[in-house]
Amino acid sequence: MLDDRKKKVLQAIVEEYVNTAEPVSSNSIVNNYGLNYSSATIRNEMANLEKTGYLEKTHTSSGRIPSEKGYRYYVDELLKDDNISLEEIKYISEKLETKVNEIEDLTKIATTTISEITHYTTLAIGPSTQGLLIEEIKFVLLGPRMLMAIILTNTGMVKETIIKFDEDVSDKQVETINYMFNQKLKGQPLEVIDLPLEEYLINEMKYSVKVIRPIIEQIKRVVKQDRQLYLEGTNKLFDLPEFNSLEVAKNFVNIIDEKELMTDILNSGFAKDINVYIGDETEKQELKDFSIITFKHKVGDKDLGTIGIIGPKRMDYSKVISVMKYINKKLKDKGT
């Protein structure tokens, strides 16, 4: 356990480093953070915090920077999560008041707003279909060989897909298809649509495999479909001093290009409201220089997916978490 003064020193160093991106000296702490001790005392504390793994040095005679353990301690124990100004509150509120036609547009607005306020790159991904139930499937014949299937879920999410056939399909057939599919699927989880169902339907109905199989295939496809990943403000990070290193910059672009990696991270972390991954904590080598903070957002109790931000390890955790908490709350309230 850290004693009080050590906490204060650690906090000061994290905050100063977040601000300046320069190793923090004992002197600057004394001058800017009003700790009533001499720089020598602070130096002793710093040496100690280094020994216990909370701080690091870039070279023998440099100031200190926080280690991952240091950031983690700061985030868990020291950080204030109401670091948000009146102007920011006002700005966010205004943004979220915007009238939208599609509820998904709210995600975009929230994503953009976060990026604007925090100056980091934001990511967003739509809600998972995991656990959703099929409320109804509708079929609409768009042409003699073209059918649209519309799947309604219990949460009001709608997914639709077009199926093309090699042979003509009649209204009558569609009616039967409609009946059979709904008979079998209503109230079932989306994941139920799979091979056994396929066999069952083909056996049960007299229609050729040529009609049933494409339908099931397409439905399976659309249900499992990778959700679209949104990116906002890729360029924002390039203003940061760490991006003067070509290696870091290149690394970042590589990461951003790997949609799967990003999707994975957004999809993990269910435990808490807000998930913070600091550097190596993601256990993905590429991300060692970066931190990611994510949260699931809902409007009312309708799941809207996950929003995240990515920035340098030297991230303004306090600001980001404060903003996320506020937006999260605002959105939740909006549903009521």
Add this chain to the structure above:
Amino acid sequence: MLDDRKKKVLQAIVEEYVNTAEPVSSNSIVNNYGLNYSSATIRNEMANLEKTGYLEKTHTSSGRIPSEKGYRYYVDELLKDDNISLEEIKYISEKLETKVNEIEDLTKIATTTISEITHYTTLAIGPSTQGLLIEEIKFVLLGPRMLMAIILTNTGMVKETIIKFDEDVSDKQVETINYMFNQKLKGQPLEVIDLPLEEYLINEMKYSVKVIRPIIEQIKRVVKQDRQLYLEGTNKLFDLPEFNSLEVAKNFVNIIDEKELMTDILNSGFAKDINVYIGDETEKQELKDFSIITFKHKVGDKDLGTIGIIGPKRMDYSKVISVMKYINKKLKDKGT
């Protein structure tokens, strides 16, 4: 008009510079391009080509690099568009043989393939709705206050959108809506859906504004909707030597972030099969260091949108254009 030797010198300089990214000296041309003259002669030609604007110097005693005018001349007059190896042809053919369910997936495959072969960043955008005619509109009631409109166009493109109402809508009402909308819109261009139509429908039908207006608004929205921009291989360019300059790298990320700019460029240039924009030719300041090459692709005669690549001005125009031509042809054939 450039005489033969000048052409050869210009061509050599462009190709050498494309390969090495270093200013080209008179000596290297003599050595690597088998021009049977002394370096002094080449130097004279180079001085001349510089005076006439085809070449540039980075400083007094440096080799030459092509100017925009030089690149342009090269692209228009000197470039070979069959710069494609047997392996590449085989690779492309295989890729394009892949069985796809959605024809749009072909676009993705083509885009990825181009990025893989050329090592530049590729862009793609879906087909324009410009000039399409409405074949039919179908309405499906998904719930008492939720309606889906499905628009079929003459090219087989399908667009659908969901409309939510503040009041219940009956089957009967939907029937009328269906009749009226189709009555009025069948065979019309998509762009016809606009204010006058709105007034007309509201007057003609006895349904409240509350029902008609949201329908038209949503349809207008989905028709005009920005088409999704795909990006592939953003990181590819970061391996190029010009990206050692932070300014260039940052510039690039800024460009990539500006979806609108990219969309604009992909949408312009109808005149030719393949459009080449060299540096400032786009007249967008941000793009001055980059070149863009785009082409519209079709399967059979079905418009699939535009694919483009973005790279440094020092781009392998020959390779890119060759690959695009080949893919273009392959896709076109596929429709038959």
Add this chain to the structure above:
DNA sequence: ATTAGCAATCGAAAACAAAGAGTGCTAAAA
């Protein structure tokens, strides 16, 4: 337990030197 004081360490920046690549020009050769 705290602090003043000071030598030691290291990086960043500046100043300087040397090497090398390339050009332009002149005068000679073809």
Add this chain to the structure above:
DNA sequence: TTTTAGCACTCTTTGTTTTCGATTGCTAAT
């Protein structure tokens, strides 16, 4: 008239040395 050899000149690149300043760790005093 065209081409070329030759050479002085220019400018970049690279490496080296020096200087300067920031900061630490340690010791001895408070």
